[in-house]
Amino acid sequence: MTDNSYFENAVRDLYEAIVHVKSVETISAQHKSNIQGRTSSHDVDLYWEFTDGDLTYKTVIQVQEKTTLGELFTFMRTIRDIPGQTVGVVLTQPVYQKDIKEMAANAGIILYEQIIPEQDIxxxxxxxxxxxxxxxxxxxxxxxxxxxxxxxxxxxxxxxxxxxxxxxxxxxxxxxxxxxxxxxxxxxxxxxxxxxxxxxxxxxxxxxxxxxxxxxxxxxxxxxxxxxxVNELSGEEMVDYVLDKVFRYFGG
Incomplete structure (x- = not known):
């Protein structure tokens, strides 16, 4: 299994699991979509907008197999161009660079790090x-x-x-x-x-x-x-992870 197919499958499974979420109300879930921001439109792997009954949250999920500062900066501009309480999630291999982790934390980007299995089981x-x-x-x-x-x-x-x-x-x-x-x-x-x-x-x-x-x-x-x-990420587990991180980021 290639790195790309592993993470692409993960995004698909996450998207399919969103419809079963009961803890929040999904307003919009779009897979491989184009989202309009304040100044321009943005191609995203997954867009999920939901509400907990009080506030509305917007989550942009993107695949970046090996995250670099340049990719993270581009993604940060996408996040900041979408109005509202918006947070980004990057599905990526483990990140060991301190500067990338610090930039993600300051930019409101969650790094969802996963090791790619050596073989498909x-x-x-x-x-x-x-x-x-x-x-x-x-x-x-x-x-x-x-x-x-x-x-x-x-x-x-x-x-x-x-x-x-x-x-x-x-x-x-x-x-x-x-x-x-x-x-x-x-x-x-x-x-x-x-x-x-x-x-x-x-x-x-x-x-x-x-x-x-x-x-x-x-x-x-x-x-x-x-x-x-058995190597694939569970869509339900990914949904729980994303929700927990989003609420923590916004102080929920």
Missing amino acids: VEPVLSNIQVNVDKDWVKVEKERVGIGDEQVQVMSNPKYAFIYDGQGNCIDSVQGIFDSYGKQQSGLNQGEKKSIVHQFNTPVFLETNHELVPFVKLNDIKFDLELVS
């Missing part, structure tokens, strides 16, 4: 999990033991349940099935999501907490599998 992530029992089989079994409409429940989190064959032998677990697909990665590319339906060749069962119906027949297991980079 991806992990499988599951979502929309459905563990589907055979409802017709369960209905017949409940009628057989005379419990009518009484509920028969499996574990509250069935992904941790064990799977049994017709003789009561434990042959796998729901989590084991998830892990097997994760290891195969099913020919996925990073960011691509695949819907999977795992079916069984022979009848299998899940254990319950009911004395008269100790097992229920399992039909299939459905879930979505996606390969996600």
Whole structure:
């Protein structure tokens, strides 16, 4: 992963996370936009205007892979040209120069420093999990033991349940099935999501907490599998970081 793509992805994820923010009210969020200032317009990576109910804050977020005094000075002029309580955020690699840190602090620019990972590491992530029992089989079994409409429940989190064959032998677990697909990665590319339906060749069962119906027949297991980079910054965490720094800067 290049430095540019790492930070560009971070800005995109930050932008997408803004819509879920509840602690403030977003007035405007613009990705890769042109913002009009007092004297001229400015191309910015991300513009976020929000209010806490009392004051309105304007945040300009820019990618600068390796921040220099010249880039910081240009960004400072952009910040000062936008009226109101405006602060800048620079997504950049770690800054070690004292003069750059001092200039950023005096100019109302927050340095969001991140080390670029040497290699991209991806992990499988599951979502929309459905563990589907055979409802017709369960209905017949409940009628057989005379419990009518009484509920028969499996574990509250069935992904941790064990799977049994017709003789009561434990042959796998729901989590084991998830892990097997994760290891195969099913020919996925990073960011691509695949819907999977795992079916069984022979009848299998899940254990319950009911004395008269100790097992229920399992039909299939459905879930979505996606390969996600674990190196990427979390959009939600970035939003929290930016809000905290903005409020601290303005004395909130």
